[in-house]
Amino acid sequence: MNHRGRFQAQGKNLGDSNSWAQDSPLLAITGIQLLSELHLRLTKNEAKIRSKGFVKCRKFILSASENGGINISSMGKPLIKSFPKNYTERLDLEVHLGVAFVK
């Protein structure tokens, strides 16, 4: 699989993620879908705590899609973004290889 990454919701009592590993670049719309699925899987409270993080992550995906997506040409230097509410509760995005968030 040449294109891989994940969204991960982390917290004191939480560890849930949605990842992708596929042969074709991840479309921005699919990325937003994966992110939304993760958001919807969380409990109401866990989702509320991270609501701003999800908004910022979604905004980042859209911004990336307007700028050629994200291209990690070789394994080893990923894109990592964290959207923390505090030191325990957060949303992480990692693109480890390949192309993501293209139109």
Place this chain on the structure above:
Amino acid sequence: MEVLAIGNFVDNEQNYTDLVDFWTYTFETVAGFPASSYVNNQYGNGEDILDGNPIFTSKINSLRGIRIIQSEQDVEEPVLSAWMNETIIDGHGFEELVIAIQLNLETYTETVQLIKLYCDGTLTPFVLQGYNEKYQG
């Protein structure tokens, strides 16, 4: 430190560059060796992502590193939060100290202390908890 007066830097190339230089200088002064970034923070079109997330990363060695996330003044963002994260860099497990801050003299001083403790290998979960509890709303 004039950079402490920088209010807006997201998508402001000059202010952003000043802050990146500031963090690089700070890290290299504290750590005593050159910074070496371990994350990609560019769009596919080659443009740098000027969002402060992260504003700076550097390896300490092949197994550990520091990532600093800086946000503009925002009551909904952490003033200072720090945690340990496990990821994959260069195909193997990699531990990072992540520090998310809104920059002022106090958070800068705390961040310098955290970088020093982590570089020295003396940052314990208990000590880290102490920093976080101080800023926990």
